[in-house]
Amino acid sequence: MSTLAIAHEALLPRTGLAAQLPPPPDLPEGDRKPLTKKETAADHPTWCPGCGDFSVLAFYYKLIEKRKIHHEKITTIAGIGCSSRFPYFVQAHGAHYIHGRALPFASGISLSRPDLHVFVFGGDGDAFSIGGNHFTHTARKNIKLTYVVMDNWVYGLTKAQTSPTTPIGHKSKTDIWGAADRPINPMKQAISAGATFVARTAATNPNHILAMMEAAMDHDGFSFIQCLSECIEFFPGSFDASIPRKGGVFNLVPENHDVTDEFAAYKLADEPFPGSFGIFYKKDAPTKNGNEAKIISDHRAKVAGLADWQILQKSFDRMK
Ligand SMILES: Cc1ncc(C[n+]2csc(CCOP(=O)(O)OP(=O)(O)O)c2C)c(N)n1
Ligand code: SF4
Numbered sequence: 001m002s003t004l005a006i007a008h009e010a011l012l013p014r015t016g017l018a019a020q021l022p023p024p025p026d027l028p029e030g031d032r033k034p035l036t037k038k039e040t041a042a043d044h045p046t047w048c049p050g051c052g053d054f055s056v057l058a059f060y061y062k063l064i065e066k067r068k069i070h071h072e073k074i075t076t077i078a079g080i081g082c083s084s085r086f087p088y089f090v091q092a093h094g095a096h097y098i099h100g101r102a103l104p105f106a107s108g109i110s111l112s113r114p115d116l117h118v119f120v121f122g123g124d125g126d127a128f129s130i131g132g133n134h135f136t137h138t139a140r141k142n143i144k145l146t147y148v149v150m151d152n153w154v155y156g157l158t159k160a161q162t163s164p165t166t167p168i169g170h171k172s173k174t175d176i177w178g179a180a181d182r183p184i185n186p187m188k189q190a191i192s193a194g195a196t197f198v199a200r201t202a203a204t205n206p207n208h209i210l211a212m213m214e215a216a217m218d219h220d221g222f223s224f225i226q227c228l229s230e231c232i233e234f235f236p237g238s239f240d241a242s243i244p245r246k247g248g249v250f251n252l253v254p255e256n257h258d259v260t261d262e263f264a265a266y267k268l269a270d271e272p273f274p275g276s277f278g279i280f281y282k283k284d285a286p287t288k289n290g291n292e293a294k295i296i297s298d299h300r301a302k303v304a305g306l307a308d309w310q311i312l313q314k315s316f317d318r319m320k
């Protein structure tokens with residue numbers, strides 16, 4: 001079964017929500033009213049009070065309203081984790097998929113439905129531990145979708161294990177004397193893997209999240225956003241140094257930063273915590289979506305006028 005077919009089968013029954021959605025009205029796109037939060041929100045989020053993920057969700061609703069995305073076009077995919085519960089809370093198409101496997105699933109949707117913009121949400125464990133390989137390959141293939149990683153420096157859902165972004169010395173259930181291994185740097189990892197849009201934001205700065213999500217959505221290619229999102233339960237205070245009301249600083253990427261300069265982007269990514277926030281890197285490059293569309297149209301031109309069975313026969317003949 002193709003990735004697309006699996007995606008199609010899985011989307012509706014998993015959420016059970018799509019069946020309740022009203023059919024798209026017979027109106028020109030521009031005449032349709034934007035969805036309100038009430039129309040976009042589904043289940044009440046089950047996150048702990050104070051979890052950073054609430055703010056990311058609130059501004060995803062806002063994005064849907066502001067950019068007039070309608071129910072039949074909203075596509076929210078996630079893996080497993082507290083942050084990955086995201087699609088349950090959005091009244092639209094989406095899937096809470098396998099741990100670490102959200103990106104290949106979302107890639108199938110992106111490649112087969114050019115009319116949609118696919119959003120993928122997840123945590124640092126989902127993205128960089130079990131899903132690390134998919135992250136690299138989705139980035140290098142430049143598949144058009146937006147990946148928002150809600151980084152809380154810990155495994156939240158499974159209750160406080162060390163994650164790939166946990167800082168050295170932090171005590172967790174799996175490192176009772178303190179994390180011993182060097183954490184990965186998601187921004188450097190994204191740039192080096194070939195991501196063509198790399199940005200950083202924080203759940204404590206909602207307008208900034210919205211601006212980053214909008215810019216990511218407008219990018220033609222793989223867009224990655226690292227969003228610091230505090231786990232109030234298992235890593236409280238982790239991001240205080242980036243929160244002005246807690247005595248920290250929220251520094252924006254300098255205005256003179258050249259977003260097309262990969263080395264300048266690395267330099268920003270190398271700043272000590274809390275670093276800078278904004279778009280570090282953005283580059284126009286061919287997407288897999290565009291490349292595949294060309295392969296398909298070139299092939300269709302070659303077999304124009306032939307019946308399906310004749311095309312199949314030609315393939316068999318080649319194999320002889
Ligand atoms: C194949 C598989 N391995 C392990 C798990 C257990 N598991 C569920 S979520 C998770 C990590 C969650 O951490 P993160 O992705 O950072 O999300 P958070 O809960 O912090 O938002 C793990 C190890 C699983 N569900 N499936
Ligand atoms: S355990 Fe942490 S990440 Fe999970 S909902 Fe609670 S505060 Fe959020």
Ligand SMILES: [Mg+2]
Pocket residue numbers: 081123124125150151152153154155156163
């Ligand atoms: Mg996490």
